[in-house]
Amino acid sequence: MKPVRYAYGISAALLIGGATISLVTGVPAGAQVAQNDEKQMESVVPRAGAPSSFADLTQQLQPAVVNISTRQRLQVPNNPLAQFFGMPTAPQTREAQSLGSGFIISADGYVVTNNHVITAEGQGQVETITVTMPDGTEYPAKLIGRDAASDLAVLKIARPKPFPFVKFGDSSQARVGDWVIAIGNPFGLGGTVTAGIVSAVYRNTGSGGAYDRYIQTDASINRGNSGGPMFDMEGNVIGINNAIFSPSGGSVGIGFAIPAEIAQPIVAKLMKGEAIERGYLGIRIQPINEDLADSLGIPHNRGEFVQAVEPGQAAEKAGLKAGDVILRVDGQDVTPDQTLSFLVANIQPGKRIAIDLIRDGKRQTVTATVGKRPSEEELAQQQMFDPDAQGGLDGDQATPGSGVVEKALGIQVIRLTPQIARQLGAADNTQGVVIAGVDPNSDAGTKGLQRGDIILSANYKALTQPTDLETAVSTAKSSGREAVLLQIQRRGRPATYVPIRLR
Numbered sequence: 001m002k003p004v005r006y007a008y009g010i011s012a013a014l015l016i017g018g019a020t021i022s023l024v025t026g027v028p029a030g031a032q033v034a035q036n037d038e039k040q041m042e043s044v045v046p047r048a049g050a051p052s053s054f055a056d057l058t059q060q061l062q063p064a065v066v067n068i069s070t071r072q073r074l075q076v077p078n079n080p081l082a083q084f085f086g087m088p089t090a091p092q093t094r095e096a097q098s099l100g101s102g103f104i105i106s107a108d109g110y111v112v113t114n115n116h117v118i119t120a121e122g123q124g125q126v127e128t129i130t131v132t133m134p135d136g137t138e139y140p141a142k143l144i145g146r147d148a149a150s151d152l153a154v155l156k157i158a159r160p161k162p163f164p165f166v167k168f169g170d171s172s173q174a175r176v177g178d179w180v181i182a183i184g185n186p187f188g189l190g191g192t193v194t195a196g197i198v199s200a201v202y203r204n205t206g207s208g209g210a211y212d213r214y215i216q217t218d219a220s221i222n223r224g225n226s227g228g229p230m231f232d233m234e235g236n237v238i239g240i241n242n243a244i245f246s247p248s249g250g251s252v253g254i255g256f257a258i259p260a261e262i263a264q265p266i267v268a269k270l271m272k273g274e275a276i277e278r279g280y281l282g283i284r285i286q287p288i289n290e291d292l293a294d295s296l297g298i299p300h301n302r303g304e305f306v307q308a309v310e311p312g313q314a315a316e317k318a319g320l321k322a323g324d325v326i327l328r329v330d331g332q333d334v335t336p337d338q339t340l341s342f343l344v345a346n347i348q349p350g351k352r353i354a355i356d357l358i359r360d361g362k363r364q365t366v367t368a369t370v371g372k373r374p375s376e377e378e379l380a381q382q383q384m385f386d387p388d389a390q391g392g393l394d395g396d397q398a399t400p401g402s403g404v405v406e407k408a409l410g411i412q413v414i415r416l417t418p419q420i421a422r423q424l425g426a427a428d429n430t431q432g433v434v435i436a437g438v439d440p441n442s443d444a445g446t447k448g449l450q451r452g453d454i455i456l457s458a459n460y461k462a463l464t465q466p467t468d469l470e471t472a473v474s475t476a477k478s479s480g481r482e483a484v485l486l487q488i489q490r491r492g493r494p495a496t497y498v499p500i501r502l503r
Contacts, residue, residue, distance in 0.1 A: 058183070065103050065183040065229060068113050068130070068141070069097060069132065070097065070098045070126050072126050099185060100226045101185040101225055102228070104165040109163050112263075113226075115146045116151055119146070129155060143155060149345070149376055169236025171215065174198050175198065179195065179196075180198055182228060184221065201216075205245075211342065212341070213259065214243070214257060215257045217255050226243075239259055240260075277348070279371070281315040281318075281344055282310035283315045285306055285326075298325060303334050304326050306324040311428065323359070324358070326356070327358065328356035329343045352369050407503075410443065411438050411444050413469060414434050415434075416430060433463050444500050447498055449486075452490075458484050459476060459485050477502065482502055
């Protein structure tokens with residue numbers, strides 16, 4: 001479970017387990033098995049209103065809900081006292097496992113789950129993925145595709161005979177108060193069924209992501225439910241259980257599921273091996289709270305405030321400026337339930353759109369050509385060195401570079417992008433790599449190198465990516481040198497040369 005901390009002490013936690021979806025509507029649902037005569041199993045549907053029992057529906061759906069487990073190899077720090085006693089200090093590895101849920105969406109064995117269920121923790125690497133059927137039969141799973149932004153992944157399992165499977169329903173028709181059931185693998189207790197109602201539709205949790213739009217339910221879901229299906233009373237998957245609000249990590253009756261209408265097109269593309277492309281404007285935004293609305297003299301709960309505009313991106317080219325309030329995008333209102341991030345992410349890159357805004361108290365419209373959203377890894381790197389981002393330059397968020405560089409110099413580096421360069425006070429066209437972490441016991445740490453320093457060159461050779469530094473280190477070692485001369489650029493200071501001893 002990956003917690004997201006909030007100022008008031010409540011965490012939104014991803015529920016280890018997978019979730020992805022492929023939507024099919026207008027077909028009787030329930031776990032189905034492909035037959036030679038192409039007939040489907042009869043769907044069992046409880047009567048309308050409060051059902052006397054969920055047993056018949058559960059019996060038909062449960063065969064298609066699976067448990068998902070991964071075996072990972074994680075890299076962990078060595079004993080900090082090891083170096084003091086002259087012992088090896090290389091990182092050690094250990095095995096770890098994760099558990100989650102998923103569901104089969106086709107007779108030939110395609111399985112939907114959450115991306116975080118099959119993603120390694122930290123510096124780990126997933127070695128195997130296993131899908132376990134309700135009867136205990138295990139199948140090795142192949143990763144077909146995954147998408148970090150929507151937290152969806154598709155796996156494939158195989159056997160000679162067809163698998164039972166379920167289909168997607170139309171989540172846009174879900175109403176507050178509708179009955180739902182969830183089936184999954186909470187705390188490793190496979191085949192667990194819980195029931196509840198839809199508590200809210202299109203709930204925005206405030207995390208600010210492009211897909212921060214969930215179905216909220218009070219059906220009890222916990223760690224391990226991630227990736228498991230949420231069914232309506234016709235046996236259709238209308239949501240994929242993904243996260244909970246909880247002060248303790250356990251269920252308090254506030255769970256969130258990815259709506260089927262959002263997941264279906266993403267899953268369909270992942271199954272075909274197609275790339276997921278999303279729209280991007282290149283702005284930093286803030287929701288309109290009451291104070292901000294009152295200060296601007298605009299209605300509450302409508303629009304989003306532009307805090308900053310990235311140079312060279314679609315927003316700047318369209319003439320957007322910091323201080324603008326965006327009201328509508330491509331004909332759709334920007335509201336708390338329909339955020340700007342969500343709207344733009346679901347627009348095809350290259351499309352020209354109208355953006356209605358307020359600037360200096362006056363309404364106007366600009367036209368923008370939507371850009372392509374960077375990957376989640378690239379976005380994380382851009383924000384890593386953002387002085388205004390939560391955590392600032394917290395070393396715990398460092399992204400490791402080459403293992404050769406880390407071992408030889410005691411530093412971790414990442415590529416220097418124009419966005420990171422600006423955040424570090426350097427010109428957009430600055431070439432080099434950025435220090436993301438420093439071992440305080442290394443020569444680099446002793447000589448004052450720190451996170452956020454830009455390395456411009458090594459032994460007078462300009463650097464453009466982490467592998468260039470790795471090459472410089474390898475060349476120095478093969479030449480019998482005991483140190484590497486680095487040219488360091490730090491915010492507000494002239495570039496200086498610092499020799500760093502190899503270890």
